Amino acid sequence: MSARVKICxxxxxxxxxxxxxxxxDAVGFVFYGPSPRAVSVAQAAELVRRVPAFVSVVGxxxxxxxxxxxxVLEKVPxxxxxxxxxETAAFCATFARRWIKAIRVREPGQIERAFDEYRASSGLxxxxxxxxxxxxxxKAFNWDLIPTERPLPLILAGxxxxxxxxxxxxxVKPWAVDVSGGVEQGKGIxxxxxISYFIKEVHRVCKTD
Ligand SMILES: O=C(O)c1ccccc1N[C@@H]1O[C@H](COP(=O)(O)O)[C@@H](O)[C@H]1O
Numbered sequence: 617m618s619a620r621v622k623i624c625x626x627x628x629x630x631x632x633x634x635x636x637x638x639x640x641d642a643v644g645f646v647f648y649g650p651s652p653r654a655v656s657v658a659q660a661a662e663l664v665r666r667v668p669a670f671v672s673v674v675g676x677x678x679x680x681x682x683x684x685x686x687x688v689l690e691k692v693p694x695x696x697x698x699x700x701x702x703e704t705a706a707f708c709a710t711f712a713r714r715w716i717k718a719i720r721v722r723e724p725g726q727i728e729r730a731f732d733e734y735r736a737s738s739g740l741x742x743x744x745x746x747x748x749x750x751x752x753x754x755k756a757f758n759w760d761l762i763p764t765e766r767p768l769p770l771i772l773a774g775x776x777x778x779x780x781x782x783x784x785x786x787x788v789k790p791w792a793v794d795v796s797g798g799v800e801q802g803k804g805i806x807x808x809x810x811i812s813y814f815i816k817e818v819h820r821v822c823k824t825d
Pocket of ligand 1 (some may be wrong): 652676741753754
């Protein structure tokens with residue numbers, strides 16, 4: 617078994633370096649104003665310059681206007697778009713870029729329906745539902761709701777940390793895991809030790825299979 621790791625919500629050069637040095641497969645930048653992890657286009661363009669070949673750069677959006685995404689793409693070389701709001705599949709597909717769709721899980725059957733609705737995506741990200749926030753809540757959800765039959769790569773997110781990621785990967789066997797709050801020392805400020813432990817735990821479970 618192998619699971620890739622995305623470290624999301626990076627705001628500082630040293631955190632980008634730590635994620636890359638520890639072996640992250642992808643790094644994420646949040647283009648969503650209300651988030652404490654939000655970065656400006658100029659800031660993201662600078663941070664992305666530190667990311668070497670073969671590490672994917674992901675841009676996270678929540679219900680953006682079309683022009684907003686285009687404006688980011690003009691300046692920031694994103695490999696993948698992550699839509700974390702209520703975007704339709706038709707909207708997500710209007711950019712000349714691969715994309716993944718995040719859903720916030722709260723009931724049985726929801727993931728199966730999303731696999732169908734977002735079948736043109738490059739992966740389905742499953743996160744915890746929250747009444748007030750679109751994501752980055754640090755909350756986990758019931759992994760038993762995740763089906764074993766998956767027509768798309770499944771990316772597990774929501775309240776992951778080095779304390780639970782071994783169990784998560786062992787049970788769910790996702791294509792990848794995505795973490796933000798679980799590797800932070802404060803909102804938007806990553807902790808390089810926590811990033812290192814997190815990635816080591818993912819690699820450890822992958823070795824045991
Ligand atoms: O990080 C944010 O602030 C954020 C804001 C709005 C939507 C998504 C956001 N982050 C994503 O949420 C999941 C889970 O995060 P956490 O590990 O529970 O903190 C993850 O995909 C983040 O990239």
